[in-house]
Amino acid sequence: MRPTAILGSAGRDLMPRLTTSVLGSIALVLGLVACSPPTTETPPVDTAVNTDASAPPDRAADAVIPDGVIGTAELTSPSGDNTVSGTVVVTAEGGGFEVALKNFHSDVPGGVQLFFSPWSETTTCLADMHSFSFGNLSTDADQPGLSMGPMDFSGGDPSYYLTAVITANPSGTNDPDGCVLTPWAVGTITWDVPDTRPGLLAVDTGARFGAGGATATTDGAPSSYRAVAGDTLNDIADRFGITVDDLGFLNPLTSRQLQAGDELNLRVALRGGASVPPPSS
Structure with missing residues (x-):
């Protein structure tokens, strides 16, 4: 299955601060x-x-990561008000990596997006750079089949992504931390992958x-x-x-x-x- 969104593409046309992360292993074979x-x-x-x-x-x-669930993250709102909630599940399946949002709910007005970030939850503006974007999501439904691409994505091991982040589509309002994309919910990804x-x-x-x-x-x-x-x-x-x-x-x-x-x-x-x-x- 092809990725539903280009890495980081959701913010590319919005502000120049957002940068795009691509398949490093392909980019290097130049x-x-x-x-x-x-x-x-x-x-x-x-x-x-x-x-x-x-x-x-x-x-x-x-080693090749075997099929099955390889990563999970529980989404919580930084404010603690459960504005956004749900569970992120990453699965290796059929030669690729799939992501699903389960029991997902959002009270954020407008559309929201799911990002994977290579930094911890405490990083300011952690969705603004080098993030994998899954595009716009429904705000009150499970989201199955969000694709990260084929198994050779980043050398067959996506576990360098540390945090799942839900952001709102930019509304033109200023983020208190000066971020382009405001994190409305975050969750540390717990990975279960072999040493590849x-x-x-x-x-x-x-x-x-x-x-x-x-x-x-x-x-x-x-x-x-x-x-x-x-x-x-x-x-x-x-x-x-x-x-x-x-x-x-x-x-x-x-x-x-x-x-x-x-x-x-x-x-x-x-x-x-x-x-x-x-x-x-």
Whole structure:
């Protein structure tokens, strides 16, 4: 089943602050990193592989999320007045991910929308950026069959989305927090999914042509990589002992070609909103 709405499309024509999240794994498989020439001279790059670095560990085969319910969220109104209520249920089925709203009720005037956000409930304006929109919803009925797309969506694992959010269609009134979309109800998504990429660990084997940028580390392990002019995704992946598809999995919110200075996340624990600034910052 095709998605009922493009990711983030509900707000794209409303205000420029809303940005669109797309299938990161597809966006990254664009080949060359589109980098404009740097304004300062690029330092020489050591083209030799660092033979002193540890070799990437052997990887177990990637796992596929089995059919069935994989995530739920109970919607509650931040004001506590039960203006909006219901249960969000995410199911893996038939090679794709489906979302349903059960026991759904809304007293919000006008239409409402369901978003998935990669940030926690306490994030200000958490529906304004990098959110998956399911479009307009009926306000007093169950909503079955809302599609997130095929199973290869974000590398087959949508669990980097942390929060379900109900927003009202923008009415032109000012949000008290300055948000484009006001959250009327939120719920933390509880996921029950296997480790779909067991053993995925980036190991820096040294700079080379096509991957000459700097690496940040945490506890001695690579955590992010900063792109430089001339980089290619194949060379970056090869430098860290992973695949280009792994890069897409680790960076599901990447929605454009990389530019010099952009960063790629290299840790599974920082996948999604943990590696991207929230909209309120």
